[in-house]
Amino acid sequence: MKRLLIAAGGGGDAIATAMVHAALHGPDEPALVLTYAWERLVVDPVPGPRRPSDFTGTVTAGPTLRLVTPRSAPRPPAGSLLPRLSADLRPALGLLDPYAGASGLARQIEEAAAYCEAGHVDVVDVGGDILADGTEPTLRSPLGDALVLAACARTGIPTSVHVAGPGLDSEVPEAALLPLLGDPLHTLTHADTLSVQAVFDWHPSEAGALLVAAARGIRGVCGTRDAPHPVTLGDASPHVYRLTLARALEINPLARALAESASLADAERASERVCGFSEIARERARAAQLAQEAGESPGGGTAPSEPRPLPRPLPERFAEWERRTADSGIAYVTTRRIAEELALSLAQLTALRRHLSTASPARHTPPLWRLAAVEA
Incomplete structure (x- = not known):
């Protein structure tokens, strides 16, 4: 028997789901985490979620359910971090395929419940956009979470919905969420992070x-790459809250609108009606823009016959960026923000991390980095 959990938002939610599971039930309790292979374009250049046919080496666990293992691999040009994640997380990982809408997801959840011999489902969401009402100006990715709610309702399997770290995904503000959540079920501690701590040495999840x-007790203003405003880690940030499925459905109009969806196209149309946008359409537009930019010739600039200026030393570039970032009121940053804003290759990022850890060990507060202004 295994516990059955669902990482509602895909991407890094599988990591948080494993951590919440370890905190509530112990790290050695057998579990299966269902998750989307729906990742940022920096990881997967193909817009939208991946399906089983986008992978090699998955394991059949039911007529429509596939498990992702360390031997699985995405088929190019698709990309996915799930195979590597499956090696670093203790729970097994199952792939959610939303291309048949809530009805198809419901079948996969039922198959997973049978595979695990589980009579209950725990849904976990980092940040709280699973409780979005669709009008939030900062809302960016409501569809996956809402589909999970709709699918769980279709199964009839008793389901609990957990929100960890209200507001940490920068989609629904903490102040809007807290009145909906009640008292916390659990407060995560440093010990609860031990089962996932190594993952953030390579995984770009920011929430x-x-x-x-x-x-781990870090408090202050944190800068991430994908949010319009920095996130403040406060007293509610390590809390985990539990709601009934019925309450989550009551709050989330998109989930209710997805109840009869039988395809991802149906789900997109519902999102456009309720929220005013489709995140997959936004991904398509962004992917097309990136492809166009990659294909454009630079034009202008330094003539080939002129000597190119020597690149500035990486520590010097970082110091200038750090001063500018700290001046905006940010005390901590994610590794991903450093890498993307400085346009660092993996080798450059590794060299910079080594330099910072050696020159100023207190700078690294895993998995974040403390800016120099905080040390003074």
């Missing part, structure tokens, strides 16, 4: 990193 940082 998950902030949740781990909060559990």
Whole structure:
């Protein structure tokens, strides 16, 4: 027998789900985490979620359910971090395929419940956009979470919905969420992070990193790459809250609108009606823009016959960026923000991390980095 959990938002939510499971039930309790292979374009250049046919080496666990293992691999040009994640997380990982809408997801959840011999489902969401009402100006990715709620309702299997780290995904503000959540079920601690701590040495999840940082006692203003405003880690940030499925459905109009969806196209149309946008359409537009930018010739600039200026030393570039970032009121940053804003290759990022850890060990507060202004 295994516990059955669902990482509602895909991406880094699988990490947080494993951490919440370990905190509530112990790290050695057997579990299966169902998750989307729906990742940022920096990881997967193909817009939208991946399905089983996008992978090699998955394991059949039911007529429509597939498990992702360390031997699985995405088929190019698709990309996915799930195979590597499956090697670093203790729970097994199952792939959610939303291309048949809530009805198809419901079948996969039922198959997973049978595979696990589980009579209950625990849904976990980092940040709280699973409780979005669709009008939030900062809302960016409501569809996956809402589909999970709709699918769980279709199964009839008793389901609990957990929100970890309210507001940490920068989609629904903490102040809007707290009145909906009631008293916390659990407060994550440093000990609860031990089962996932190594993952953030390579995984770009920012909401998950902030949740781990909060559990380790870090408080202050944190800068991430994908949010219009920085996130403040406060007293509620390490909390985990539990709601009934009925209450979550009552709050989330998109989930209710998805109840009869039988395809991902149906789900997109519902999102456009309720929220005013489709996040997959936004991904398609962004992917097309990136492809166009990659294909454009630079034009202008330094003539080939002229000597190119020597690149500035990486520590010097970082110091200038750090001063500018700290001046905006940010005390901590994610590794991903450093890497993307400085346009670092993996080798450059590794060299910079080594330099910072050696020159100023207190700078690294895993999985975040403390800016120099905080040390003074």
